[in-house]
Amino acid sequence: MSTPGADQAPEVVDVLVVGFGIAGACAAISAAEAGASVLVVERASHPGGSSALSGGEVYLGGGTSVQEACGFEDSPESMFAFLRAALGPHADEEKLRLYCDDSADHFGWLVDHGVEFRPSLYDAPTWMPPTTDGLMWLGENSWPFDTLATPAPRGHRPPAPFFAGKVLMDALVAAAQAAGVRTLVDTRATSLVAEDGRVAGVRVRQYGSERVLRARRGVVLTTGGFVDNEQMLADHAPALVGHAKVSDGLDDGSGIRMAQDVGAATRRMHAHEVALTFLPALAARGILVNALGQRFVNEDTYPGTVSHAAVSHQPAPYWVIADETCFEEIPDGDLWGVRPTHAAETLAELEQDLGMPAGSLEATVTAYNRFAEQGEDPYFHKASQWLRPLTAPYAAVDVAAGFNPGGRDSAAGGTGVAGFTLGGLHTTPDGSVLSLSGNPVPGLFAAGRTTSGIHGDGYISGTSLGDGSYFGRRAGRAAASGSA
Amino acid sequence: MSTPGADQAPEVVDVLVVGFGIAGACAAISAAEAGASVLVVERASHPGGSSALSGGEVYLGGGTSVQEACGFEDSPESMFAFLRAALGPHADEEKLRLYCDDSADHFGWLVDHGVEFRPSLYDAPTWMPPTTDGLMWLGENSWPFDTLATPAPRGHRPPAPFFAGKVLMDALVAAAQAAGVRTLVDTRATSLVAEDGRVAGVRVRQYGSERVLRARRGVVLTTGGFVDNEQMLADHAPALVGHAKVSDGLDDGSGIRMAQDVGAATRRMHAHEVALTFLPALAARGILVNALGQRFVNEDTYPGTVSHAAVSHQPAPYWVIADETCFEEIPDGDLWGVRPTHAAETLAELEQDLGMPAGSLEATVTAYNRFAEQGEDPYFHKASQWLRPLTAPYAAVDVAAGFNPGGRDSAAGGTGVAGFTLGGLHTTPDGSVLSLSGNPVPGLFAAGRTTSGIHGDGYISGTSLGDGSYFGRRAGRAAASGSA
Numbered sequence: 001m002s003t004p005g006a007d008q009a010p011e012v013v014d015v016l017v018v019g020f021g022i023a024g025a026c027a028a029i030s031a032a033e034a035g036a037s038v039l040v041v042e043r044a045s046h047p048g049g050s051s052a053l054s055g056g057e058v059y060l061g062g063g064t065s066v067q068e069a070c071g072f073e074d075s076p077e078s079m080f081a082f083l084r085a086a087l088g089p090h091a092d093e094e095k096l097r098l099y100c101d102d103s104a105d106h107f108g109w110l111v112d113h114g115v116e117f118r119p120s121l122y123d124a125p126t127w128m129p130p131t132t133d134g135l136m137w138l139g140e141n142s143w144p145f146d147t148l149a150t151p152a153p154r155g156h157r158p159p160a161p162f163f164a165g166k167v168l169m170d171a172l173v174a175a176a177q178a179a180g181v182r183t184l185v186d187t188r189a190t191s192l193v194a195e196d197g198r199v200a201g202v203r204v205r206q207y208g209s210e211r212v213l214r215a216r217r218g219v220v221l222t223t224g225g226f227v228d229n230e231q232m233l234a235d236h237a238p239a240l241v242g243h244a245k246v247s248d249g250l251d252d253g254s255g256i257r258m259a260q261d262v263g264a265a266t267r268r269m270h271a272h273e274v275a276l277t278f279l280p281a282l283a284a285r286g287i288l289v290n291a292l293g294q295r296f297v298n299e300d301t302y303p304g305t306v307s308h309a310a311v312s313h314q315p316a317p318y319w320v321i322a323d324e325t326c327f328e329e330i331p332d333g334d335l336w337g338v339r340p341t342h343a344a345e346t347l348a349e350l351e352q353d354l355g356m357p358a359g360s361l362e363a364t365v366t367a368y369n370r371f372a373e374q375g376e377d378p379y380f381h382k383a384s385q386w387l388r389p390l391t392a393p394y395a396a397v398d399v400a401a402g403f404n405p406g407g408r409d410s411a412a413g414g415t416g417v418a419g420f421t422l423g424g425l426h427t428t429p430d431g432s433v434l435s436l437s438g439n440p441v442p443g444l445f446a447a448g449r450t451t452s453g454i455h456g457d458g459y460i461s462g463t464s465l466g467d468g469s470y471f472g473r474r475a476g477r478a479a480a481s482g483s484a
Numbered sequence: 485m486s487t488p489g490a491d492q493a494p495e496v497v498d499v500l501v502v503g504f505g506i507a508g509a510c511a512a513i514s515a516a517e518a519g520a521s522v523l524v525v526e527r528a529s530h531p532g533g534s535s536a537l538s539g540g541e542v543y544l545g546g547g548t549s550v551q552e553a554c555g556f557e558d559s560p561e562s563m564f565a566f567l568r569a570a571l572g573p574h575a576d577e578e579k580l581r582l583y584c585d586d587s588a589d590h591f592g593w594l595v596d597h598g599v600e601f602r603p604s605l606y607d608a609p610t611w612m613p614p615t616t617d618g619l620m621w622l623g624e625n626s627w628p629f630d631t632l633a634t635p636a637p638r639g640h641r642p643p644a645p646f647f648a649g650k651v652l653m654d655a656l657v658a659a660a661q662a663a664g665v666r667t668l669v670d671t672r673a674t675s676l677v678a679e680d681g682r683v684a685g686v687r688v689r690q691y692g693s694e695r696v697l698r699a700r701r702g703v704v705l706t707t708g709g710f711v712d713n714e715q716m717l718a719d720h721a722p723a724l725v726g727h728a729k730v731s732d733g734l735d736d737g738s739g740i741r742m743a744q745d746v747g748a749a750t751r752r753m754h755a756h757e758v759a760l761t762f763l764p765a766l767a768a769r770g771i772l773v774n775a776l777g778q779r780f781v782n783e784d785t786y787p788g789t790v791s792h793a794a795v796s797h798q799p800a801p802y803w804v805i806a807d808e809t810c811f812e813e814i815p816d817g818d819l820w821g822v823r824p825t826h827a828a829e830t831l832a833e834l835e836q837d838l839g840m841p842a843g844s845l846e847a848t849v850t851a852y853n854r855f856a857e858q859g860e861d862p863y864f865h866k867a868s869q870w871l872r873p874l875t876a877p878y879a880a881v882d883v884a885a886g887f888n889p890g891g892r893d894s895a896a897g898g899t900g901v902a903g904f905t906l907g908g909l910h911t912t913p914d915g916s917v918l919s920l921s922g923n924p925v926p927g928l929f930a931a932g933r934t935t936s937g938i939h940g941d942g943y944i945s946g947t948s949l950g951d952g953s954y955f956g957r958r959a960g961r962a963a964a965s966g967s968a
Contacts, residue, residue, distance in 0.1 A: 089722070090718070090722035090725060091725075142943065154861075227579070231930050234574070235749075235751045235910065236751070236752065236753070237755075238573070238574035238752065238940060239574075239941070240942065241574060257920070260920050261920060261921075265719075267719045267720070268719065268720065268754075269720070269753065269754070270720075270752075270753070270754035292863055294778055312797075313796075313797040314797075357855075357862035357863050358862065359851055359854070360862075360863070363847045363851060367841075367843055367844070367847060370843070371841075378841035378842065378844075379776055379841050379844070394644075426719065431793065436741070436745060437745075456722060457722065457723070
């Protein structure tokens, strides 16, 4: 990585990108490949951002070579139908249509730029596979999604066990360097320079001194979301207040605020992802219940969907109820040290220990067992492979006490919940930032979690790296063309 | 109402109020009583706004004369504890503290300005009493609120059966007139006039011609929320997309947008109220279940709380399950023509008719009945007066098919849900509109549903008219003093 000092960095380039996560990397590469001179300004001492700390899944489909090698047919239509439901209600259908139609091509672009996805499938519910498999399910084969679209796994991930974001970003940072992109690290953008009704550059602060960097064609903001800004959370996404943050600690909304200062509009600032610290491999084999002993979701669907169903809609605490077989069946290395927090010979004892109404958990397990014996789950349609009557003795796992699905503040606070923001600047599919009156702000582009992307009120892993990389490319290309 | 024509209206006043709902009325009265010359600009042909179409409950407490006459002791502390929970999570504690501390005084102010509240209590769960009683419960005596604060009824309402908003607004409009406030109807504010970093007036359109009205001391925006603006809903409060609107049809966010154009910040734009078309008198006597036959709330709490619990968190459709006694027990005039949409001799038949999993509703009713016999509800703590085992034959009422809790679009669309927005401009407790950088915009004030008020993610009837009137007064007073 070339890191010129303040005195060596170019003062004027064609395209200035602020923030070097996945959206910034892809914007910079695309702008450079379109012939623009490109400089990326990054606040941290190294590129990568929150993207490099993530699981590294990129939501891709429509018939990628990895999907085909693993024996799955896919289409943009199936992908769209799944995401419209999984990211909904109210997914952004305009952006989502483009995202799905171009997804197989976007896969090829990532591969062409050094990202490796191995042609093998990790075939069980998990947050992050402990393997180097390149493909994983993200709920496509679970109810109700399996009734809405032909299931195909679309979680594409670089070859690393668990957190693969670093491998992903290493490849894209190298690709940016190869494309001639220059980088200025330890440099914080403080405001946009607006001239003659156009964004013409960025004021930055580096090692205590201030300067102006100018962009002939466009500035692209890719500074991440605002989960690290407590005031912005209280004002716009209070559901995340008090929970742990999935970020690199620098997602303070700076890009959103800089753009608002020149008249930009925001969209869906309340939208957010939440992850609950439960172990999918255990929950799928047992049941997940709320504080009243009620089930509320099929435990084998994508863990983010389970988390959202719990945290956003059910009374806490949440408990995984399991028996000895559940624990024994979990493959080595997948148990993550999770142990029961409560155990009892009868459900009556267990529900009393858990402070549930008498008979509540017993009724839930009785109904679950009766149908599981027939391989059915008429409530939430968990797949038959995960259905088995639970037998005494019974264990309960307080999901807030246990497993950590990743991110910063790994203990996930006392709530067992960690999350990040999905709302941000209102942009066109080509990344033009819209003003309050709905017109593009000339010279200003944005992508990634600085923007409101394809998401409605739902979230699926891979759609943030996915939309950041795909719309990052579009924004970089548009900025290079000077089209707004 | 004096309605001077365009040629007769003053071109310059001390305080210009935009919008004549309850916030505008109270701002105008307070500004006039502080010695300012005041003009209210209203888009409709008459004052009243959405306030005049509402139920007319004002959330007041802390020891009002009506509470005392009905035998209830109350304190600002109890009121605060209830509202912090009921309007939460994340109620605005700074505004809420003032609102509660001053509530008994605010009651007196309303009475002094011609609003009548009769000293009698309507003592049953309802959206709007069919009587002229001046006091009603809004969930204070129901779980979990009865465990968090000493219960006292705080829904104060003018003497009218059902919709009492017109009576309320007639009084306040007359008070405004008596205070010397002038009014310009059929006049639409199109933008703010900013001069020397200060809001100095409003551009208006009246009968096709445009003009500028100037304010020496301040402009107060009280134009209502944005439930009638489909684009703003999609961008900021998508949960309300597709539902019916509780409004006068003019809540299009114009005040929010005008203020944003001069640099104002917004807050919690996603927050919203929802009302589900169920009959509280029937639900309290029976049970309310989701699409899977699960109970999820105490049916005797405030209907808005029940609605939010259902619409925001549970799988639809929602059903009231009742027996013949439930229907028979409802007082004359309170049944609103609600009839069963399904009936069956057994719960097994009924759950099959309703498309629920076999045994689901039966398990719910069995558990409910077993505890109801002992006067207990360990799940949701419905008060014992509403607990009675349900007996065959059983009836189900599809809540989306039935009763209308009011507002415009009375059929409530096909969803059985109607709502309005709670988010808006970020203001200080004195109504100063804050800029994106957090400083007051000089000369600009706002109140009512144009602003983000005391609400977090919850809602209780009377807190919108309550916060609109109380913070309307504060904004009017601050504008008259020219203090920002």
